[in-house]
Amino acid sequence: MSYQELLYEIIKDDPRFIVLTSENRSAIRQIPQLLPSRFIDTGISEQSLVGIAAGLAIRKRIPIVHGISAFITMRAYEFIRTDIAYPNLPVKIVGTFAGLLSEGNGPTHQAVEDVALMRNMPNMVIFCPADEQDLMIGLREILTTNLPCYIRLNHLPPIVNHSDHFRIGKAEMPYQGARHSKLTILTYGSLFCEAFKACNILNEYGISTRLVNMRFIQPLDVDTILACCKDSEVFVTVEDHFVVGGLYSALCELFVALNINKRVYPIALKNKWFRPAMLDDIIRFEGLSSDDIAQHIIKIGGFNGK
Amino acid sequence: MKYDDIDHLKRISNKARQQIVNLTTKGGCFLGSALSCLDIITYLYERFLILEDKDRDYFFLSKGHAVPALYSVLSIQGIIDINWVESHLSPYSDFYYHPNINISGVDFHAGSLGHLPSVALGVALDMKLKNSTAFSVVLVGDGELNEGSVWETFLIAGANKLSNYIVIIDRNRIQANMKTESLIPLEPLNKKLEAFGFDVYEVDGHDFEEMERVFDRGLFDSEKPHAIVAHTVRGKGISRFENRIDKWFVRLTEDEADEVLRSMNIENEVYQPLK
Numbered sequence: 125m126s127y128q129e130l131l132y133e134i135i136k137d138d139p140r141f142i143v144l145t146s147e148n149r150s151a152i153r154q155i156p157q158l159l160p161s162r163f164i165d166t167g168i169s170e171q172s173l174v175g176i177a178a179g180l181a182i183r184k185r186i187p188i189v190h191g192i193s194a195f196i197t198m199r200a201y202e203f204i205r206t207d208i209a210y211p212n213l214p215v216k217i218v219g220t221f222a223g224l225l226s227e228g229n230g231p232t233h234q235a236v237e238d239v240a241l242m243r244n245m246p247n248m249v250i251f252c253p254a255d256e257q258d259l260m261i262g263l264r265e266i267l268t269t270n271l272p273c274y275i276r277l278n279h280l281p282p283i284v285n286h287s288d289h290f291r292i293g294k295a296e297m298p299y300q301g302a303r304h305s306k307l308t309i310l311t312y313g314s315l316f317c318e319a320f321k322a323c324n325i326l327n328e329y330g331i332s333t334r335l336v337n338m339r340f341i342q343p344l345d346v347d348t349i350l351a352c353c354k355d356s357e358v359f360v361t362v363e364d365h366f367v368v369g370g371l372y373s374a375l376c377e378l379f380v381a382l383n384i385n386k387r388v389y390p391i392a393l394k395n396k397w398f399r400p401a402m403l404d405d406i407i408r409f410e411g412l413s414s415d416d417i418a419q420h421i422i423k424i425g426g427f428n429g430k
Numbered sequence: 431m432k433y434d435d436i437d438h439l440k441r442i443s444n445k446a447r448q449q450i451v452n453l454t455t456k457g458g459c460f461l462g463s464a465l466s467c468l469d470i471i472t473y474l475y476e477r478f479l480i481l482e483d484k485d486r487d488y489f490f491l492s493k494g495h496a497v498p499a500l501y502s503v504l505s506i507q508g509i510i511d512i513n514w515v516e517s518h519l520s521p522y523s524d525f526y527y528h529p530n531i532n533i534s535g536v537d538f539h540a541g542s543l544g545h546l547p548s549v550a551l552g553v554a555l556d557m558k559l560k561n562s563t564a565f566s567v568v569l570v571g572d573g574e575l576n577e578g579s580v581w582e583t584f585l586i587a588g589a590n591k592l593s594n595y596i597v598i599i600d601r602n603r604i605q606a607n608m609k610t611e612s613l614i615p616l617e618p619l620n621k622k623l624e625a626f627g628f629d630v631y632e633v634d635g636h637d638f639e640e641m642e643r644v645f646d647r648g649l650f651d652s653e654k655p656h657a658i659v660a661h662t663v664r665g666k667g668i669s670r671f672e673n674r675i676d677k678w679f680v681r682l683t684e685d686e687a688d689e690v691l692r693s694m695n696i697e698n699e700v701y702q703p704l705k
Contacts, residue, residue, distance in 0.1 A: 206542055
């Protein structure tokens with residue numbers, strides 16, 4: 125089942141839901157035919173799209189707004205902040221081609237600061253599924269919550285079966301490693317797959333790793349992170365986002381706030397946009413592949429033994 | 431329109447004007463902008479908007495800094511506390527320089543220009559989807575028309591033939607501390623609006639009889655959204671503030687405000703407080 129098929133299943137009998145887009149129909153090609161009375165395309169107009177969604181929401185609708193992440197989060201940033209987040213309206217902002225997923229489109233289309241921008245907004249839930257299966261597991265709960273949400277849409281095929289135990293603000297732990305892992309990798313979104321494979325490589329080197337698929341950057345799953353703190357001394361964040369403002373920042377803020385003394389290392393885009401190419405090539409070129417992640421972690425060192 | 435009806439509207443408008451002058455002593459307010467659209471808001475709330483029905487109209491004040499005009503009319507109508515001016519700018523109240531969604535009678539907060547045309551359009555779309563006969567009305571400043579998001583939304587309104595969408599343009603020809611035509615000229619404004627798919631009407635935004643002729647629910651039945659260019663005077667009703675580019679935001683001492691109120695009593699033929 126695809127995203128739009130599940131979307132249709134969830135919303136078809138509930139007239140509160142309205143699907144909107146600013147002429148970015150890639151993820152919802154069938155919706156205009158399936159649900160013509162509850163589909164609105166505003167044309168290439170992210171600001172108005174978000175304002176219109178706010179207007180629909182005060183009429184008790186639940187607008188599901190689709191746009192390319194870079195445009196919807198940045199062109200319409202103030203509209204999201206002022207018209208959605210401030211009044212805490214249950215608008216769902218579905219961002220497509222976030223992070224590395226814009227592939228060959230270049231810097232105009234690269235949303236590698238979207239999480240930082242959305243994280244600045246009180247009330248905003250940020251859901252970053254690891255792949256299509258992870259997205260599907262959470263979709264119903266995301267769409268039916270009363271909170272505003274930003275969803276980093278992700279159609280990548282899964283390489284593991286995700287836990288269907290899903291709650292807003294809760295992470296999953298698909299790679300437990302040994303009972304006492306001195307290393308925890310936290311990740312989300314399209315680099316989950318590389319992080320997972322990196323755990324297998326590290327395992328071959330005798331490094332026991334725990335992998336956390338955060339699923340949400342906001343609210344952050346503090347309980348799970350604190351549980352990891354019991355045995356892990358080293359935390360590595362892996363994200364297709366700028367270092368500033370994403371998961372690395374969120375984790376550092378948490379540790380400082382709670383006076384937790386851990387070593388924290390980011391694997392992310394460091395003060396640069398990525399070179400436009402196909403996804404696999406970007407991942408290798410930018411040093412974000414499973415091998416790169418594993419080698420980086422081996423160099424960090426300090427987590428072997430009991 | 432009967433003489434009594436006009437007299438009633440003038441009384442409300444003048445009572446509101448007194449509140450707005452009082453507000454200038456409570457941290458000040460955008461008096462020029464508020465008085466520019468006060469008569470329109472008075473007319474809409476007294477004669478046009480249907481707000482009691484389940485299938486009600488919506489009014490959005492997009493030029494949020496004119497909010498004293500809205501709150502004073504709402505208070506005279508008993509929708510908010512008549513003494514709201516007393517808690518203006520208190521950190522414990524939601525009364526500040528722009529409208530807040532938490533205040534009764536306010537459908538959406540404003541302050542950042544160019545937002546509410548799209549919010550109002552979302553409401554108009556929803557009304558159409560529900561076969562409603564209500565109107566979604568948004569009042570924008572003429573200076574606000576500098577914002578690209580406004581024209582983006584106007585394109586969408588035209589494309590969707592939203593005949594229940596009414597945009598009122600407070601055309602006082604001054605934005606902040608400049609003449610609109612000397613900065614970013616808007617003329618020919620009517621042609622621009624027509625080109626974007628609107629039925630365009632013009633009205634004297636201080637003449638209640640003229641407003642009565644234009645704001646006719648029966649007339650708004652074309653397959654187009656409606657734009658009403660309301661010709662207005664910034665600071666209307668207080669001669670020392672009228673048409674002054676330097677009287678946008680006004681803060682007065684109590685003595686100065688008293689003097690203004692006394693002069694208003696002389697200037698305005700109707701001035702007795704309603705209560």
